[in-house]
Amino acid sequence: MLALENVVAGYIPGVDILCGVSLSVQEGEMVCLVGPNGAGKSTVLRAISGLVKISGGNVRFKGESIAGRRPEQILARGIAHVPQGHSVFPRMTVHENLLMGGYSVRDRATLRGSLAEVYEMFPLLKDRAREKAGNLSGGQQKILEMGRALMLKPPLMMLDEPSLGLAPKTMANLFDTIQQLNRSGLTILMVEQNARQGLAASHRGYVLELGREKFHGKAHELLDSPEMAKLYLGGSTENGSSYRRRSEVA
Ligand SMILES: Nc1ncnc2c1ncn2[C@@H]1O[C@H](COP(=O)(O)OP(=O)(O)OP(=O)(O)O)[C@@H](O)[C@H]1O
Ligand SMILES: [Mg+2]
Known part of the structure; x- marks a missing residue:
């Protein structure tokens, strides 16, 4: 579905943050991108969604090149981006936040349909529809951000x-929700600083360091690799009780 081929990108001319990143996401997959602070993980997502200019390589989505397209064109083609940090409009209601996600939908019936689907997916948002988004807890705001992204x-x-x-x-609840979305057919590319939990929830993983891919493989292989454990997972490969592997979750 998505393929990055030797992508070079950065914020300032002549200063490359991504130095030839290649990765792929198959339809139906959940892929996790991990790596230390400043490795360029967010920059990878921004390069895909057109927020950062690509100076080399290519990004293909469903077989077509999307490199150089504008963010709204990439969004319209079907790539939603839930950014790092908080991005709800805090003084708008949950309902209004969701409508913002569908602002480009002209047809009212289509918009109502999307809204009904999002409320069905996340009953919590329906219960809190008239509440100011800023009053939701951190986890609830993340659900709202995902719901807003799914409006299209x-x-x-x-x-x-x-x-x-x-x-x-x-x-743990949020990862369960994300996995459920994936099981219902949504393809997901996720960046996670909690590398163990993120990988455990995913099918495959990539490790990024200094704008380059260091390792990639099946998530369980990465979790079992002593080198990965030492460098990126904070120690031993022992199966801690704080995370559940994808295969263990019903
Ligand atoms: N808007 C910007 N302008 C200039 N440099 C930036 C900008 N955003 C990020 N950078 C630089 O790009 C590099 C990669 O940043 P990025 O945010 O992609 O890393 P990250 O892997 O997502 O890190 P974190 O785990 O802290 O979120 C860093 O050196 C950062 O300082
Ligand atoms: Mg980041």
């Missing part, structure tokens, strides 16, 4: 550090 029914959703700042229990 994208086949691919990119999530940048969805678990950032969440308590462990909330984080």
Whole structure:
């Protein structure tokens, strides 16, 4: 579905942050991108969604090159991007935030249909529809951001550090929700600083360091690799109780 081929990109001319990144996401997959702070993980997602200019290589989505397209064109083709940090409009209601996600939908019936689907997916948002988004908890705001991104029914959703700042229990629930979305057919590319949990929830993973891909493979292989454990997973490969592997989740 998505393929990056030797992508070079950066913010300042002559200063490359991504130095030839290649990765792929198959239809139906959930892929996790991990790596230390400043490795360029968010820049990868921004390069895909057109927020950062690509100076080399290519990005293909469903077989077509999308490199150099504008962010709104890439969004319209079906790639949603939930950015790092908080991005709800805090003084607007949950309902209004969702409508913002569908602002480009002209047909009212289509918009109502999308809204009904999002409310069905996330009953919590329906319950809190009239509430100011800023009053939701961190985990609930993340769900709202995902719901807003799904208003255009994208086949691919990119999530940048969805678990950032969440308590462990909330984080586990959020990963369960993300996995359910994936099981229902949504293809997901997720960046996670909680590398263990992120990989455990995913099919495959990529490790980025200094704008280059260091390792990639099946998520369980990365989790079992002693080198990965030492460098990126904070120690031993022992199966900690704080995360559940994809295969263990019903
Ligand atoms: N808007 C910007 N202008 C200039 N440089 C930037 C900008 N955003 C990020 N950078 C630089 O690009 C590099 C990669 O940043 P990026 O945010 O992609 O890393 P990351 O892997 O997502 O890190 P984190 O784990 O902290 O989110 C860093 O050196 C950062 O300082
Ligand atoms: Mg980042």
